[in-house]
Amino acid sequence: MRRNRMLAVFAVLAGLPSAALAAGAPAGTAVTFTKDVAPIFYKSCVECHRPTMFAPMSLMSYEDARPWAKSIKQRVVSRAMPPWGADPAHGVFRNDPSLAEKDIATIVAWVDAGAPKGDDKDLPVAPKFVDGWTIGKPDAVFQMETAFEIPATGTIDYKYMRVPMNLPEDKWIQAIEIVPEARGHVHHVIAFTQPSGEPIKEGAVLGPTNIGGVTPNKPGLVFPEGVARHLTGKSDLILQMHYTTNGTAATDRTKVGIIYAKQPPKKQAAGGLALNPRFVIPAGDGNHEVRATQILQRDTVLTSLTPHMHVRGKDMTYIAHYPDGKDEVLLSVPKYDFNWQITYQLAEAKTLPKGTKVEVIAHFDNSTGNKFNPDPAKDVHWGDQTWEEMMIGFWSTVVEIPATSSQQQEK
Numbered sequence: 001m002r003r004n005r006m007l008a009v010f011a012v013l014a015g016l017p018s019a020a021l022a023a024g025a026p027a028g029t030a031v032t033f034t035k036d037v038a039p040i041f042y043k044s045c046v047e048c049h050r051p052t053m054f055a056p057m058s059l060m061s062y063e064d065a066r067p068w069a070k071s072i073k074q075r076v077v078s079r080a081m082p083p084w085g086a087d088p089a090h091g092v093f094r095n096d097p098s099l100a101e102k103d104i105a106t107i108v109a110w111v112d113a114g115a116p117k118g119d120d121k122d123l124p125v126a127p128k129f130v131d132g133w134t135i136g137k138p139d140a141v142f143q144m145e146t147a148f149e150i151p152a153t154g155t156i157d158y159k160y161m162r163v164p165m166n167l168p169e170d171k172w173i174q175a176i177e178i179v180p181e182a183r184g185h186v187h188h189v190i191a192f193t194q195p196s197g198e199p200i201k202e203g204a205v206l207g208p209t210n211i212g213g214v215t216p217n218k219p220g221l222v223f224p225e226g227v228a229r230h231l232t233g234k235s236d237l238i239l240q241m242h243y244t245t246n247g248t249a250a251t252d253r254t255k256v257g258i259i260y261a262k263q264p265p266k267k268q269a270a271g272g273l274a275l276n277p278r279f280v281i282p283a284g285d286g287n288h289e290v291r292a293t294q295i296l297q298r299d300t301v302l303t304s305l306t307p308h309m310h311v312r313g314k315d316m317t318y319i320a321h322y323p324d325g326k327d328e329v330l331l332s333v334p335k336y337d338f339n340w341q342i343t344y345q346l347a348e349a350k351t352l353p354k355g356t357k358v359e360v361i362a363h364f365d366n367s368t369g370n371k372f373n374p375d376p377a378k379d380v381h382w383g384d385q386t387w388e389e390m391m392i393g394f395w396s397t398v399v400e401i402p403a404t405s406s407q408q409q410e411k
Contacts, residue, residue, distance in 0.1 A: 031109040032118025033062045039124050040103045052132040054183050054217050062117045069115040076104050083340035087332040092347040135175040135220035138257030142237050150185045150250045156243040160200045163237040172228035172261035176212045177220025182252035186216045187242040193235040205240045215341045228265035267398040274360045275392040281380040286367035290391045292360045300352045304345040305331045306394040310386050311338045311372040314363040323355040360393030
């Protein structure tokens, strides 16, 4: 299906009520970019809104931001930007980029005043970034050896690209970032490893050698201190590539940047999921429910949650049903957005005891009221392509590493 994320980013939305603005707007002072707005952009926006990243424009300078002032106001007032879907009533997440009301009021006051620049001496020091990477400078970059030519139209089945790594021994990954070259044509990338030279085993994509996945608008993943993901030596990197066509031909050579752990970790990053592939979303149904469950076979330390659906996805909720009979909502995403498939990182890891049933509840909008719906006249089943659907509740965990194992891998 054809998608245009850039147009969606700047759709015109309703304004914030004046009473809400008055509650947080600066009083009696001129609001300028250099003194008031730049600090907000530097803190909450420029990780994505800067040159070489996936956002449609940079907000690093006044000259970059000024032409977009009205659109910026509309998007922050509606809370469409920064993108975040979690209901604040359930859970606290360390990667929540949501702007405080006073920050929104400051941006609105700046735009309403004509978006003045201010005095250059008030401009704070801009954050430093490595071009093209949110994780910092990688220790190693692995890239597809041959470019893949993406046609302008048609359906492209999943592709599996082999990328030699030539690592003589095992490593620990402290940070990883997957960067498609043709971002507008990539639905997702999932990376896993297998012994060098062996035929590609497509079924291993979500197995124990999985090292990460990405949708084009997601930043890299940096593990907390003492946590890392295992990377097997003498292996090739296999990239599962899901390309989509959008009316324009393109070329892609996706690359993977990795920062290695400087010390052997105490915990290994792992994960799990609950999915339901046996659903039928009736034509015209605006609120079809699909559920999936997974019973944990051991005590599990939960660190993040990642809902996944396609363009008919409406909402998703994770509920932990504990062995003692208590229930807890771990995450509620009331307005799922296919264009922003966010990983919600818990502010503090949560231990789910053995026997906990993790239930994932999703709703889908297959009606004419869903402007992204490719065909509301058709029943929808599970499928790889974006005009089909998926229902997966992913989660990330950490597992203690025995000291002997960590010492052996260090050697």
